[in-house]
Amino acid sequence: MSKKSTGSSHSNNQSSESARTFSAELLEMANLETESVLGHLETRLAGLSTSDADLRLKRYGVNEFAKEKRLSVLMHLVNNLKNPLVILLAALALLSYLTGDLRATLVISVMIVLGIILRFFQELRADNAAAALKAMVSNKATVVRDGKEEEIPLKLLVPGDIISIAAGDMIPADVRILSAKDLFLNQSALTGEAMPVEKSSDIAGDELDNPLEIPNLCFLGSNVVSGTGIAAVIHTGGKTYFGALSASIVEKRELTSFDKGINGITWMMIRFIAVMVPIVFLVNGFSKHNWMEAFLFAMAVAVGLTPEMLPMIVSVNLSKGAMMMSRKKVIVKRLNSIQNLGAMDVLCTDKTGTLTEGEIVLEKHLDVHGETSAKVLHYGYLNSYHHTGLRNITDEAILKHGDLEETLQANVKYHKIDEIPFDFTRKRMSVIVEDETGMNTLICKGAVEQIMSCCSRVEIDGNILPMLPEYKDSATETVSGLNAQGFRAIALSYKEMPGAPDEPVYEIGDESELILLGFLTFFDPPKKSAPEALKQLETLSVDVKILTGDNEVVSTYICKEVGLSSGGILLGPQIEAMSEDELAKAVNNTSIFARLSPNQKELIIHALQKNGHVVGFMGDGINDAPALKASDVSVSVDSAVDIAKESSDIILLDNNLLVLAQGVMEGRRVFGNIIKYIKMAASSNFGNMFSVVGASAFLPFLPMLPIQVLTNNLLYDFSQTTIPSDEVDSDWLKKPRQWKIRGIEKFILIIGPISSIFDYLTFFIMLNIFNCWNNPALFHTGWFVESIFTQTMIIHVIRTNKIPFIQSRASWPLIISSVAIVSAAVFLTISPLAKTLGFVPLPSFYWFLLAVMMVCYVVLTQLVKTWFIRKFGD
Ligand SMILES: Nc1ncnc2c1ncn2[C@@H]1O[C@H](COP(=O)(O)OP(=O)(O)OP(=O)(O)O)[C@@H](O)[C@H]1O
Numbered sequence: 001m002s003k004k005s006t007g008s009s010h011s012n013n014q015s016s017e018s019a020r021t022f023s024a025e026l027l028e029m030a031n032l033e034t035e036s037v038l039g040h041l042e043t044r045l046a047g048l049s050t051s052d053a054d055l056r057l058k059r060y061g062v063n064e065f066a067k068e069k070r071l072s073v074l075m076h077l078v079n080n081l082k083n084p085l086v087i088l089l090a091a092l093a094l095l096s097y098l099t100g101d102l103r104a105t106l107v108i109s110v111m112i113v114l115g116i117i118l119r120f121f122q123e124l125r126a127d128n129a130a131a132a133l134k135a136m137v138s139n140k141a142t143v144v145r146d147g148k149e150e151e152i153p154l155k156l157l158v159p160g161d162i163i164s165i166a167a168g169d170m171i172p173a174d175v176r177i178l179s180a181k182d183l184f185l186n187q188s189a190l191t192g193e194a195m196p197v198e199k200s201s202d203i204a205g206d207e208l209d210n211p212l213e214i215p216n217l218c219f220l221g222s223n224v225v226s227g228t229g230i231a232a233v234i235h236t237g238g239k240t241y242f243g244a245l246s247a248s249i250v251e252k253r254e255l256t257s258f259d260k261g262i263n264g265i266t267w268m269m270i271r272f273i274a275v276m277v278p279i280v281f282l283v284n285g286f287s288k289h290n291w292m293e294a295f296l297f298a299m300a301v302a303v304g305l306t307p308e309m310l311p312m313i314v315s316v317n318l319s320k321g322a323m324m325m326s327r328k329k330v331i332v333k334r335l336n337s338i339q340n341l342g343a344m345d346v347l348c349t350d351k352t353g354t355l356t357e358g359e360i361v362l363e364k365h366l367d368v369h370g371e372t373s374a375k376v377l378h379y380g381y382l383n384s385y386h387h388t389g390l391r392n393i394t395d396e397a398i399l400k401h402g403d404l405e406e407t408l409q410a411n412v413k414y415h416k417i418d419e420i421p422f423d424f425t426r427k428r429m430s431v432i433v434e435d436e437t438g439m440n441t442l443i444c445k446g447a448v449e450q451i452m453s454c455c456s457r458v459e460i461d462g463n464i465l466p467m468l469p470e471y472k473d474s475a476t477e478t479v480s481g482l483n484a485q486g487f488r489a490i491a492l493s494y495k496e497m498p499g500a501p502d503e504p505v506y507e508i509g510d511e512s513e514l515i516l517l518g519f520l521t522f523f524d525p526p527k528k529s530a531p532e533a534l535k536q537l538e539t540l541s542v543d544v545k546i547l548t549g550d551n552e553v554v555s556t557y558i559c560k561e562v563g564l565s566s567g568g569i570l571l572g573p574q575i576e577a578m579s580e581d582e583l584a585k586a587v588n589n590t591s592i593f594a595r596l597s598p599n600q601k602e603l604i605i606h607a608l609q610k611n612g613h614v615v616g617f618m619g620d621g622i623n624d625a626p627a628l629k630a631s632d633v634s635v636s637v638d639s640a641v642d643i644a645k646e647s648s649d650i651i652l653l654d655n656n657l658l659v660l661a662q663g664v665m666e667g668r669r670v671f672g673n674i675i676k677y678i679k680m681a682a683s684s685n686f687g688n689m690f691s692v693v694g695a696s697a698f699l700p701f702l703p704m705l706p707i708q709v710l711t712n713n714l715l716y717d718f719s720q721t722t723i724p725s726d727e728v729d730s731d732w733l734k735k736p737r738q739w740k741i742r743g744i745e746k747f748i749l750i751i752g753p754i755s756s757i758f759d760y761l762t763f764f765i766m767l768n769i770f771n772c773w774n775n776p777a778l779f780h781t782g783w784f785v786e787s788i789f790t791q792t793m794i795i796h797v798i799r800t801n802k803i804p805f806i807q808s809r810a811s812w813p814l815i816i817s818s819v820a821i822v823s824a825a826v827f828l829t830i831s832p833l834a835k836t837l838g839f840v841p842l843p844s845f846y847w848f849l850l851a852v853m854m855v856c857y858v859v860l861t862q863l864v865k866t867w868f869i870r871k872f873g874d
Pocket residue numbers: 349350351352353392394395422427428429445446447448489490547548549550551621623
């Protein structure tokens with residue numbers, strides 16, 4: 001059930017062809033010195049001027065490629081016409097025309113045009129709304145213009161722009177690196193290779209034949225995992241490698257469970273038509289020997305069975321849901337994900353910034369024994385001060401101790417030599433600084449277990465001692481004590497390296513034989529809205545699990561604070577040792593997953609999905625991106641890093657957990673209205689078929705004229721356009737709602753035939769009370785009216801699990817459209833059009849009988865529905 005891999009499906013096999021897709025200009029730039037690159041692009045390190053950038057924007061166009069561009073109005077219309085249901089109707093109209101049935105041609109054409117116009121405008125509106133929503137969360141790039149750094153929307157980048165990139169950023173165009181520091185990129189969208197690759201300003205040798213491996217080129221579609229860099233934009237939009245690639249390849253996006261559900265239903269109905277229509281044709285043909293008439297009738301029945309309103313109902317429902325949510329500051333980037341939000345029964349979330357405030361404060365700086373130590377603070381400050389990687393709350397909290405700047409003079413007395421950047425698997429980072437005496441010191445900070453594993457010595461009261469087990473225990477105890485009070489702790493270690501090189505040549509291997517110095521502790525209070533939000537999710541039967549890189553003690557504390565029942569803990573290292581099946585077994589009963597690597601977050605999502613859950617994930621960091629991509633519905637916040645926002649379906653503009661429960665309800669409401677339509681349309685179609693086939697067999701004339709079948713269908717279509725406005729009972733919203741095709745089928749098979757009972761009753765009445773054996777027109781009119789009444793009535797019974805009208809009432813637009821449609825049907829039988837359509841006035845006794853039948857019909861359907869729900873569930 002994964003989705004939206006914007007290209008990972010076209011992976012390695014491209015590299016052989018890639019030389020052709022890459023522009024010669026790009027490859028040429030890779031071999032030029034910085035100066036010549038700038039000259040070539042007619043730019044400077046101080047950036048373009050605003051006026052120049054404007055000119056270039058006109059010349060090169062906006063930085064978007066075909067796949068992202070919105071469809072033009074014309075394309076929308078064409079897409080509408082390409083719909084299989086429209087094509088089916090058009091074919092039927094053509095056949096009617098060829099067989100000389102001009103009235104049917106006219107009615108079908110009116111249906112096609114009305115359907116298209118309705119859908120066209122509804123969808124255009126939905127599309128405009130979706131685009132407006134997307135624009136609210138557009139990613140930005142940091143560019144230098146007129147010598148100043150500024151943030152501009154990615155769209156406005158032009159060739160020649162100088163940009164700066166840092167961990168978490170998306171690469172916004174195809175760029176040439178001018179300078180870089182420990183810059184690692186994930187290019188998996190282009191190459192399928194998940195391991196980060198290093199990039200630098202080095203000029204490539206000739207031996208590289210794959211341009212994606214050239215170190216000084218970065219491509220749109222990749223993202224920065226760690227490090228920083230300055231780069232010049234070479235190509236934007238459709239001229240980028242990714243743009244060219246995605247234009248030439250028909251993107252095979254995996255379907256969500258929702259898409260599959262809708263397709264499944266559509267095909268079910270089409271298969272039904274394919275089987276039933278020939279039967280109707282043959283039965284009428286053989287019994288009445290007028291094959292032409294039988295053919296026209298069968299075609300009209302085919303039109304009647306076509307669920308031509310389904311696409312419109314779906315898209316209008318979804319966009320209405322998205323608009324509702326945007327009012328609560330929730331932006332839905334992918335419309336289909338609304339339904340997944342309603343179907344979700346497990347929500348995984350990271351901890352910091354989601355459950356907690358995420359505005360952490362450095363509280364204590366302690367030595368191994370838990371005593372306050374100034375040296376710990378000083379070394380921590382030096383480390384944070386000289387670190388250049390991803391801006392993060394930990395370093396920001398440390399740097400808030402600005403008073404240290406004066407005493408320590410981190411910049412004057414210490415000269416930075418190198419940095420070993422943070423990554424989420426190592427969970428630590430180091431800087432190497434040289435002090436005034438020329439001594440090089442490596443200062444490493446990070447997750448406690450990770451640092452301890454690199455330390456062979458420990459500093460106690462200024463003495464450096466070997467790391468004896470008792471010191472280790474003492475340190476662990478200190479940390480656990482702090483964690484249990486809700487403090488996050490990171491460990492600090494260092495080593496002095498006399499005579500070590502003053503060049504940036506240090507690497508991860510140098511983080512060894514360290515001296516454990518102590519701990520920095522931070523307080524990250526739980527969000528005030530968290531307990532309430534979690535309670536709401538619980539009442540909605542959504543199971544919440546925590547997936548965090550932090551350790552288990554702090555996580556347990558936070559869970560307790562926010563009122564999340566902690567049903568078992570699983571740690572990253574334990575997961576490492578598990579097989580896929582073992583993990584799948586373990587995940588269900590675990591609510592806290594701690595000390596995870598990004599990859600393990602993804603594994604857990606997959607394991608839950610394997611167990612049949614629809615899984616949501618909420619996170620905001622680089623380390624959350626794989627899990628966001630893997631989940632069925634991904635949620636992020638506006639302050640998240642680019643790659644997290646890019647990987648998410650839904651963005652919370654306000655970082656407020658309470659809206660999440662509302663979103664879940666909205667998703668279920670949208671789904672409820674879609675399911676309603678499907679149940680109604682399919683069961684009344686199914687019932688009608690029963691009646692049509694039976695009546696065809698024993699009547700000496702056609703059960704209804706083709707033109708009447710079409711008119712009936714047209715009226716019914718109209719009555720359904722108001723369904724998206726309808727309410728869904730609040731009881732129905734309490735459970736996760738997933739596609740259950742079997743259940744829907746069963747419902748249709750049982751409810752459908754009830755309408756047939758009343759159809760047959762009508763036949764009986766028309767034939768025997770009103771003597772219609774020789775009066776087909778009266779028979780037709782009687783059935784036409786009864787059919788419209790029952791179909792419209794059934795909407796109100798099926799739309800709720802409760803007693804219609806009494807316990808649950810439809811929205812006003814739906815009530816009004818229902819009344820309007822039945823009135824129109826009655827009016828047609830006496831209107832000037834009656835003759836054209838083959839109607840005659842009905843006797844007053846008919847109306848009395850109809851009223852009695854309607855009451856019986858509603859009661860019977862209601863009883864069967866209640867029985868059905870009790871037996872099979874809703
Ligand atoms: N700037 C930093 N310097 C050193 N170590 C860090 C830094 N940031 C995080 N760490 C360490 O890496 C661990 C994992 O990072 P982090 O807590 O952000 O992961 P996460 O999975 O996003 O967790 P959370 O659920 O809290 O957001 C932290 O517990 C901490 O020990």
